[in-house]
Amino acid sequence: MTSKLTEYYRQPEIYITLPSGGQFYPEGSLESSATGEIPVYGMTAKDDVAIKTPDALISGEAVVQVIKSCIPSIKDPWQMPASDVDFVLVAIRIASYGEEMEMESTCTKCEEEFNFGIDLTQYIDKLGKVEFTNETTTIKYGKLKVHIKPLTYNELSLLQRSAFEEQQVLTMASSNEDLEETERQEMYTRVLNNMTELNIGTISSGVQGIELPDGELIVDKTEIIDFVNNSSIKLTNRITDTLQEIRDKTLIPPLDIECPKCEHKWLSPLDFNYTSFFA
Numbered sequence: 001m002t003s004k005l006t007e008y009y010r011q012p013e014i015y016i017t018l019p020s021g022g023q024f025y026p027e028g029s030l031e032s033s034a035t036g037e038i039p040v041y042g043m044t045a046k047d048d049v050a051i052k053t054p055d056a057l058i059s060g061e062a063v064v065q066v067i068k069s070c071i072p073s074i075k076d077p078w079q080m081p082a083s084d085v086d087f088v089l090v091a092i093r094i095a096s097y098g099e100e101m102e103m104e105s106t107c108t109k110c111e112e113e114f115n116f117g118i119d120l121t122q123y124i125d126k127l128g129k130v131e132f133t134n135e136t137t138t139i140k141y142g143k144l145k146v147h148i149k150p151l152t153y154n155e156l157s158l159l160q161r162s163a164f165e166e167q168q169v170l171t172m173a174s175s176n177e178d179l180e181e182t183e184r185q186e187m188y189t190r191v192l193n194n195m196t197e198l199n200i201g202t203i204s205s206g207v208q209g210i211e212l213p214d215g216e217l218i219v220d221k222t223e224i225i226d227f228v229n230n231s232s233i234k235l236t237n238r239i240t241d242t243l244q245e246i247r248d249k250t251l252i253p254p255l256d257i258e259c260p261k262c263e264h265k266w267l268s269p270l271d272f273n274y275t276s277f278f279a
Contacts, residue, residue, distance in 0.1 A: 010041050010042055010044070011041070012039030012040060012041055012095075013040060013041065013042050013094070013095035013096075014039075014040050014091060014094055014095050014124075015037040015038065015039055015040065016037065016038060016040055016087075016088070016091045016124060016128060017035075017036050017037055017038075017128040017129075018036075018038070018084050018087065018088070018128075019083060019084055019087050019127045019128065019130040019249070019250040020081045020083060020084050020130075020132065020150070020250070021036065021130075021131065021132060022036060023081075023132055024081045024149045024150055024208070025079065025080060025081070026076075026079050028075060028076070029074070029075050029076040029079040029080065030073060030074055030075065030080070031072075031073045031075060032073065038071060038073040038074070039071070039072075039073065040070055040071055040088075040091045040092060040094075040095045041069070041070045041071070041072075041095060042070065042092075042095045042096040042097075043066060043069070043070055043092060043095075043096040043278070044069060046069075047065065047066045047069050047070065048278065050062045050065045050066055051063070051066050051274050051278050052274065052278070058161070059157070059161075060078075060153065060154075060157035062274070063077070063085070063089070063153070063274075064077040064078055064153070066089075066092065067080075067085075067088060067089075067092070070092045070095065070096075071088055071091075071092070074088070077153060078152065078153055078154035078157075079152050079153070079154065080152065080153050081149070081150035081151070081152065081153075082150055082151045082152060082153050082155070082156040083150040083246060083247055083249075083250035084150075084250065085153055086250075086251075086252050086272065087123065087124075087127050087128075087250065087252070089272070089277070090120055090123050090124065090252065090270075091124060093120060093277060093278060094120050094121065094124065096278070097278075099119055099120055099121050100117045100118065100119055100120070101117065101118055101120055101277075102115055102116070102117050103115065103116060103117075103118060103255075103271065105257055105268065107259035107261065107262060107264055108264065108266050109259065109262055109264035110259060110261055110262040110264065112259055112260070112261040112262065114259070114260055114261070116257065118255060118270075123252055123253075123270075126253070127250060127252075130249050130250055132246070132249075136242075136245070136246075137149065137208075137242065137246065139235070139238050139239065139242060141231075141235050141238075143212075143213045144210055144211060144212065144213070145210070145211035146207060146210055146211075146235070146239065147207070147208040147209045147210070147211065147217075148206055148207060148208060148239060148242045148243060148246070149206060149207075149208035150206070150243070150246050150247065150250075151202070151205050151206060151243075152205075155205045159198060159201065159202055159205075162194075162198055163195070163198060166191050166194050166195055166198070169187060169190075169191055170187075170188070170191050172187075173187040173188060173191070200225065200228060200229060201225075202243075203228050203236055203239050203240060203243075204221065204224050204225045204228045206239055206240075206242075206243045207224050207228070207239065209224075210223075210224060210227060252269075252270045252272075254267040254268055254269050254270070255267065255268050255269070255270060
């Protein structure tokens with residue numbers, strides 16, 4: 001039975017155009033309108049708890065849960081381009097709490113502590129106009145064409161967790177005085193090998209497919225990893241550079257801050273500490 005309260009459930013607060021323009025989403029992971037705009041709902045009380053739960057944040061599950069709840073058009077947030085994630089979180093913040101957000105800062109010159117407000121709609125307006133073309137996401141490599149895509153949120157989360165774990169091992173190897181030197185060197189070697197594999201994994205994950213001269217597109221991940229492993233450093237550098245260019249296009253720009261006391265100006269990144277960002 002349909003509840004009589006259904007019509008009073010939350011409604012979309014704003015509509016957005018994704019920085020990716022809906023590109024790079026696997027089939028079935030995004031439902032988009034003819035205009036490319038998708039609705040954004042405000043968070044529920046359940047979402048608010050999830051986004052402030054440390055364990056769920058570390059795994060990425062909290063972010064996925066909140067995006068699915070507030071932007072139902074994104075059917076599988078794990079598969080969304082990581083370059084869209086910060087943007088949609090800003091949109092969810094606006095839909096939940098309004099366009100202005102108050103932040104705390106400390107002057108980098110006179111150390112004065114103060115609060116200031118920022119208009120979050122500037123990010124929606126700017127990043128909603130980003131465009132990706134085939135030319136900017138394709139690398140010509142001899143007779144081949146290497147098609148580049150942003151990492152998915154799932155790929156990025158896995159890589160970040162793995163890098164964090166390897167860094168912990170490295171820290172332990174450096175600080176543990178009880179380790180024999182041979183054991184320490186073995187740990188260093190394992191970390192180095194694992195970090196190399198992570199780097200290759202990052203590069204390979206950024207390759208959507210490799211187009212042969214006859215037009216056939218190779219998308220098998222094992223083949224792509226083998227190809228990257230056996231390619232020149234010139235190609236891997238170009239893939240890395242192209243991934244960075246894609247990321248740079250969709251980065252939330254830093255804030256222009258001015259101290260009200262000494263009028264010193266500096267740039268500061270928008271803080272994505274979710275506990276405070278969604279307060």
